[in-house]
Amino acid sequence: MELPKGTVRRVNACVLRLRDSPRFGRVVRRRLTVVTYTGRRSGKTFSTPVAYRRSGETVTIGVQFPGAKAWWRNFLGAGGPISLHLDGEDRPGHAVSHRDDKGRVTVTVTLEHRPAR
Structure with a gap:
């Protein structure tokens, strides 16, 4: 199932508003982050909200409706x-995307080591 691009943009805008809201933001940020990357062909910088799971310095992003989204292809x-916005700051990392034999796409991000404060 593919979603029209306009639908994806509207959903992303709503998600960002929820994530930044004083009432729901703290809860939403536990599972949603914003990834920022540079397009490999365009050279432009993009940001998009994504759901994630984190285990230590590894973040896993399951791409929903991968046919309607292109951002994950930058990491094949x-x-x-x-860069991921986590714990109130931007965290750089290295992302690798993988499409399984059923067409599901996962992006695995290894966060860069953060020096002790």
């Missing part, structure tokens, strides 16, 4: 740099 093969 050897992957590339990405």
Whole structure:
């Protein structure tokens, strides 16, 4: 199932408003983050909200409706740099996307080591 691009943009805008809201933001941020990356062909910087799971310095993003989204394709093969907004700050990392034999797409991000404060 593919969603029209306009629908994806509207949903993303709603998700960002929820994530930033004083009432629901704290709860929403536990499972939603914003990824920022540079398009491999365009060279432009993009940001998009995504659901994630985190285990230590590894973040896993399950891409819903991958046919309607292109951002994850920037991380095929050897992957590339990405930034995730976590714990109130932008965390750089290296992302690699994988499509399984059923067409499901997962992006695995290894966060860069953060020096002790």
